[in-house]
Amino acid sequence: MTSTSTVMTTGDPGHSVAEHNPTAGLAHDSRGGISNPILGMILFICSEIMFFSGLFAAYFSVRASAVQWPPIVKGGTDQASIDAAAALTEHFNLHAEPWFGAILTVILVISSVTCQLGIWAIRRDDRTGFIRAFGVTLVLGIVFLIGQAYDYSTLGFGISDTPFGTTFYTLTGFHGAHVFGGAIMLSVVLYRGLAGQFSSKHHDAVEATSLYWHFVDVVWIALFSTLYIL
Amino acid sequence: MATTTLTPAASAYRSGLYEWLTTTDHKKIGILYIVNSFLFFFLAGLMALGIRTELAQPGLQLFQGNELLYNQLFTMHGSVMIFLFIIPMLAGFGNYVVPLQIGAPDMAFPRINALSFWMLPLGGILLLLGFVTGGAAQAGWTSYSPLAQDRPLSSTGPGQDLWIMGLVLIGTASILGSVNFLATIFKMRAPGMTMFRMPILTWTVLVTSVLVLMATPVFTSALIMLFIDRNYGGHFFDPSTGGNAILWQNVFWFYSHPAVYVMVLPAMGMISEILPVFSRKPLFGYKAFVFATAGIGALGFSVWAHHMFTTGSVYLPFFSLMTFFIAVPTGVKMFNWIFTLFRGQLTFSTPLLFALGFLSMFLIGGINGAFSAAVPVDFALHDTYWVVSHLHYVLFGGSVFGVMAGLYYWFPKMTGRMLGEGLGKVQFVLMFIGFNLTFFPMHQLGLSGMPRRIADYASDAGWNDLNLAATIGGFTIAASTIPLLWNVFISLRAGKIAGDDPWEANTLEWATTSPPPPYNFDRLPEIRSERPLFDLRHGRSANH
Numbered sequence: 001m002t003s004t005s006t007v008m009t010t011g012d013p014g015h016s017v018a019e020h021n022p023t024a025g026l027a028h029d030s031r032g033g034i035s036n037p038i039l040g041m042i043l044f045i046c047s048e049i050m051f052f053s054g055l056f057a058a059y060f061s062v063r064a065s066a067v068q069w070p071p072i073v074k075g076g077t078d079q080a081s082i083d084a085a086a087a088l089t090e091h092f093n094l095h096a097e098p099w100f101g102a103i104l105t106v107i108l109v110i111s112s113v114t115c116q117l118g119i120w121a122i123r124r125d126d127r128t129g130f131i132r133a134f135g136v137t138l139v140l141g142i143v144f145l146i147g148q149a150y151d152y153s154t155l156g157f158g159i160s161d162t163p164f165g166t167t168f169y170t171l172t173g174f175h176g177a178h179v180f181g182g183a184i185m186l187s188v189v190l191y192r193g194l195a196g197q198f199s200s201k202h203h204d205a206v207e208a209t210s211l212y213w214h215f216v217d218v219v220w221i222a223l224f225s226t227l228y229i230l
Numbered sequence: 231m232a233t234t235t236l237t238p239a240a241s242a243y244r245s246g247l248y249e250w251l252t253t254t255d256h257k258k259i260g261i262l263y264i265v266n267s268f269l270f271f272f273l274a275g276l277m278a279l280g281i282r283t284e285l286a287q288p289g290l291q292l293f294q295g296n297e298l299l300y301n302q303l304f305t306m307h308g309s310v311m312i313f314l315f316i317i318p319m320l321a322g323f324g325n326y327v328v329p330l331q332i333g334a335p336d337m338a339f340p341r342i343n344a345l346s347f348w349m350l351p352l353g354g355i356l357l358l359l360g361f362v363t364g365g366a367a368q369a370g371w372t373s374y375s376p377l378a379q380d381r382p383l384s385s386t387g388p389g390q391d392l393w394i395m396g397l398v399l400i401g402t403a404s405i406l407g408s409v410n411f412l413a414t415i416f417k418m419r420a421p422g423m424t425m426f427r428m429p430i431l432t433w434t435v436l437v438t439s440v441l442v443l444m445a446t447p448v449f450t451s452a453l454i455m456l457f458i459d460r461n462y463g464g465h466f467f468d469p470s471t472g473g474n475a476i477l478w479q480n481v482f483w484f485y486s487h488p489a490v491y492v493m494v495l496p497a498m499g500m501i502s503e504i505l506p507v508f509s510r511k512p513l514f515g516y517k518a519f520v521f522a523t524a525g526i527g528a529l530g531f532s533v534w535a536h537h538m539f540t541t542g543s544v545y546l547p548f549f550s551l552m553t554f555f556i557a558v559p560t561g562v563k564m565f566n567w568i569f570t571l572f573r574g575q576l577t578f579s580t581p582l583l584f585a586l587g588f589l590s591m592f593l594i595g596g597i598n599g600a601f602s603a604a605v606p607v608d609f610a611l612h613d614t615y616w617v618v619s620h621l622h623y624v625l626f627g628g629s630v631f632g633v634m635a636g637l638y639y640w641f642p643k644m645t646g647r648m649l650g651e652g653l654g655k656v657q658f659v660l661m662f663i664g665f666n667l668t669f670f671p672m673h674q675l676g677l678s679g680m681p682r683r684i685a686d687y688a689s690d691a692g693w694n695d696l697n698l699a700a701t702i703g704g705f706t707i708a709a710s711t712i713p714l715l716w717n718v719f720i721s722l723r724a725g726k727i728a729g730d731d732p733w734e735a736n737t738l739e740w741a742t743t744s745p746p747p748p749y750n751f752d753r754l755p756e757i758r759s760e761r762p763l764f765d766l767r768h769g770r771s772a773n774h
Contacts, residue, residue, distance in 0.1 A: 036338045036413050043409040047447045054451030054481050058466055061477045071472065160463025163472040170458055170466075 041208035045215045048178070052219055055171050059226065062163045070094070071162050091156035092164050098228035100154075104147050105224045108179075111140035112217040115210045122193075125200040131193050134206075137213065138186040141179055148176050168227060175219055182216045185209045254340035255748055256329050259347050261644060263322025264637075266351055267315050273358075274310035275708060277303045282668075282704035285697050288689035300685040301368035302389070306357070308371030309393065312493065313400050314354045316629050320496035321407050323636050324435040326644065328411065330739035331429045333420025333757070335749040338413035342406050349403035356396035360389030367393035370683060372486070373456065375467035375478045380460040391460060394453045401446045401453070408439035408446075415439075420738070422757035426520070429737040429760060430513060433520050434499030437527040441488045441495075444531070449485030452478060476543050483534035491530045493625055494592070495523060497632025498563060501585040504639050505567055507735045508582035509574025516760055519566045522559035529556040539608045546605045553603035560596055564589075580654030581733075584635035587662055591627025595620060598673065616676025622669045634661070634714075641718075642732050646744045647725030653717040657710050664706025671696035671703075736761035 034042075063069050070092035075085030094101070118133030152169075159169040189209045192198065198206055250258060280303050284292045293300040325347075329337055337343045360366030366389040369378040373393070378385050415436050419428070428436075456478065458464035465473040506513045513519060532552045535544035567589055576582065598620045602608045611617060634657075641649045680693050687693055731740040740763055742751050755766045 033417070036417050039417060040339060040342075040409050040413050043412050043443060044405075047405045047409070047443050050444050051447035051451050054448035054484075055455075057448075057481065058451070058455055058477055061474050061480070062466065062472065065474050066472055158463075159458065160465075163465040166458065166464040166466060166473075170455065170464070174454070 035204050037204040037208050038211070041211050045211060048215065052171075052174070052222075055174060056222070056226070059167045059171060062167055066163065069164070071164050073162060088157055088161060092162075094168075094228050098224075100147070100151055101224050101228040104144055104151070105221060107140050107144050107147065108217050108220050111137045111144070112214050114140065115213045119207065119210050122198055122203045122206055123200055127193065127196070127198065130198065130206070131190065134186060134190050134193065138183060138190060141183045141186060141213075145176060145179055145183070148172065148179075171223055171227065175216070175223055178216050178219065182209070182213050185212060252344075254336070254344050256325050256337045256340065256343060257644070257746060257750075259343050260322050260324075260326025262347055263318050263325055263350070266347075266354075267319035267322060270310050270314035270354060271319070272711065274307050274315060275711070277307040277310070279704055279708055281307065282701040284685055285687075286701035287698070288687050288691075288694060290686050293685055297685060298365060298368055301370075301683070302361070302366040304683055305367050305370050305373075305393075306360075309357060309367070309397070310354070311625075312371060312489070313397060314350065314357070316493045316625060316633075317404065317489070318350050318400075319633050320438070320493065320629070321404070323500065323633070323640065324411060324431075324438075324496055325407075327640060327739055328432050328435050329414060329418065330643075330742065330746060330750055331432050331737050332415065332418060332423050333738050333751060333754050334414060334418035335751070337410050338418055339410050343410050346403040346406040346410065349399050349406075353396040353399035353403065356392050356399065360387075360392045363388050363392065365389045372482060373478075374482075375456070375459070375473075375475045378456060378460075378478075379468065385460075391457065394457045394460075398450055398453050401450045404442050404446050405450075408442035411435055411439040412443065420754050420757060423738075426517065427757055427760045427762075429499075430502040430516070430519060430523075431496065431499035431737075434495040434502075434523055437523045438492050438495045441492050441527055441530060445485040445488040445492075448481055449489075452481035452485070455481075476538070476541055479538050479541065480535070483537045484531075487534035487537065488527075488530045490624065491526055494628050494632075495526065497588065497629045497636075498523070500632050500636040500639070501567070501588050502563075503735075503737065504581045504585045504635050505570045505589075507639075507733050508577045508579060508585070509571050510577075511570055511574045512736075512761060512764075513566060514569035514572075515562075515566045518562055522562040522566070525559035525562075526556060529559070536603060536608070539605055540612045550603055550605050554600065557596065557600050557603070564593065564596075579638075579733075580649070580651055580658060581635045581639040583655065583658045584631050584638065587631040587658065588628055588635060591623055591631060591665070595623030595625075595627055598623060611676055613682050614676035615672040615680045615682060618682055619669050619672035619676060622665075622672075626665060626669070631661075634658075639733070640739075641721070642728030643739055643744050643746070645722060645725075646728055647721050648728050648732060649721045649725065650717050653713040657713040657717065660706055660710035660713070664703045664708075664710055667703025667706060668700045669703070671699045675700075731763065734767070736764045738762055741766070 071089070073085040073088045073092075075082035114133045115137040118130045118137065121127075121129030121133055155168075157165045157168075159165050186209060189198075189206055192205065250262065253259060253262075280292065281300070284290070284300060290297070325337070325343065329335070358366065364387045367373065367378075367385065369385050369390060373385075373390070376384055378390055380386055380390070415428070415432060455464065455466040459466050459468065459473075465471045467473050467475050467478045469475050502513055502519065529552060533549060533556055535549040536553045538544050539546060539549070598616070602611055602617070602620060638649050638654055641647075675693055675696050678692060680687065680691070687697075728744045730743055732744075733740070737760075738751075738754065738757075739746070741755055755762050759765055
């Protein structure tokens with residue numbers, strides 16, 4: 001640091017103020033390390049991890065205080081409500097057929113791979129490869145969202161149906177919202193990429209977006225493991 | 231404004247109001263934070279006066295026939311003071327001072343900085359909108375379930391939902407602000423400004439930002455769960471349908487206990503700048519102070535359940551022990567401050583007076599807090615006025631006195647003019663007396679069993695005199711803001727010109743003009759210690 005300080009400021013102590021160094025206040029980004037946008041994104045992801053930690057903590061807390069998980073719903077006295085309860089109990093058993101969730105997982109993991117391929121492409125200045133890879137990533141993200149909406153329509157239970165429904169829709173819903181946010185970021189990056197704004201030297205936004213996308217992917221893997229398998 | 235001139239500097243000039251509304255300059259945003267926070271301070275202070283007026287005598291007077299408004303007032307008093315005054319006020323000082331202290335031209339993300347500020351008044355309006363839409367939130371600032379649930383005899387109506395939305399917005403502002411502070415401190419330091427040469431305020435803002443970054447999102451998730459419970463038939467916090475009411479307390483305090491350090495660490499940083507300057511000595515044990523700050527930050531995440539001792543569902547020995555542990559780094563800081571003052575050449579200017587106010591009042595707040603850390607004692611004191619006394623000694627005696635010290639200290643830098651010393655001392659004396667008259671009797675009220683959040687009490691409970699004293703004290707505090715406002719008003723017009731460095735201070739913000747130009751510095755002194763300006767004045771460098 002001492003060597004840097006002698007380079008960047010002026011002269012010996014006691015006289016430095018008298019001299020003028022217009023770059024002194026502006027020379028901060030030149031010291032290596034990760035750039036501000038990427039650091040900002042990493043910090044933001046830290047806070048997002050804590051957000052999902054809160055939701056997961058709630059899930060495990062509610063689950064731990066339940067007698068049976070997935071819950072067995074008890075109906076009333078009449079046959080209709082007993083049937084409805086049995087159907088709900090049946091629907092809660094996601095573990096029996098986690099296949100659709102598994103397909104969604106595969107889609108999102110592949111999108112993470114294509115996202116990384118795009119990063120490697122732009123790092124070696126391959127703009128076409130980058131745009132192609134990010135385009136595929138965006139499409140896969142949208143496919144995931146459509147798939148999740150379809151999944152919701154077939155589940156047969158709602159957010160107010162026992163803590164199982166509440167936690168399921170809160171956790172997957174907020175993940176879906178994050179995928180949606182990621183898709184918007186991918187669209188912006190893609191648009192800027194098509195406008196030729198990125199190169200191997202200048203693509204912080206691309207790196208930051210890919211970090212976010214990987215994070216969203218990891219959250220889904222944790223969600224899938226917890227909600228559909230565990 | 232002149233638009234005919236051809237110089238490029240003039241073409242960038244914008245009208246005053248437009249400039250303030252659209253600025254991305256960290257100094258202007260910092261001042262916006264401070265002004266905005268003071269507005270909410272006066273508002274929440276008025277609410278407190280309503281509470282104190284009601285409690286002056288047994289029986290219902292002010293809220294006769296409108297008892298729910300009393301609940302709304304103490305809920306909003308707490309919420310506004312915490313989320314819209316103390317936290318943003320300290321963020322405002324951080325915003326103004328930190329980039330200057332580390333020799334940076336601005337924050338790392340100036341536009342995000344403006345965004346996080348402007349979310350605050352918006353969130354505040356949402357919070358207060360409850361008053362005109364059928365009643366503001368009334369479940370207390372802690373909003374425990376089932377009090378905060380949407381059901382008869384709890385919190386029906388939109389007030390609680392507006393409270394949730396407002397706090398989500400304010401929390402997001404906090405998170406973005408903390409990302410900004412961390413990126414600024416890690417990446418924007420001037421050449422030579424190593425981590426262990428950073429001013430203490432910058433260090434405390436760093437640790438505070440880590441706390442905000444890691445704790446606030448958990449609170450956001452809790453708020454969202456409450457929102458789902460209230461509006462979409464969720465079952466997170468409702469035990470009768472399989473939810474868990476203690477869960478709210480856990481996620482709430484997982485944020486709200488670290489938030490206590492968010493509210494006090496920067497104030498500690500501020501008085502750690504002020505005490506050395508007015509003692510003409512370096513801060514005693516700079517590194518110990520830094521490690522103590524980091525220690526408080528780390529331990530701060532392991533003590534939240536001491537708010538929940540009486541729930542019977544937390545592991546008491548662990549949380550009690552950790553709470554005692556966190557008093558250790560705090561005690562280290564006490565010694566840092568006391569030995570900084572020891573044999574110093576003290577100048578009793580207003581900033582030092584308020585800093586000493588912080589020191590002594592925070593000491594009381596720390597000690598009465600340590601009592602409550604003992605589980606058996608806490609079982610007796612839980613939810614009594616003892617707790618009200620403790621938290622006000624920490625947050626008013628600590629944070630607010632720190633904020634006042636900081637205001638008198640940095641006002642010359644922000645405006646170029648000194649605040650008047652005479653009025654400052656009047657304000658200090660009034661505030662100090664009023665504060666102790668309000669909150670010291672509450673210790674005894676708590677010990678004799680007066681519960682929090684009541685509007686009425688029996689006249690033979692023995693609480694009459696102390697409550698009356700507290701009310702008189704409350705109005706004395708209110709009176710102490712008059713010399714402050716008058717002081718700011720006349721000093722802005724005709725205060726003494728400050729010059730660059732009126733206090734002969736140590737840190738970089740005093741190396742530039744008062745107020746500093748856009749982008750802060752056109753040159754920087756060489757940074758060879760944590761006191762670059764001291765080195766500059768005395769033509770030598772310290773051995774750090």
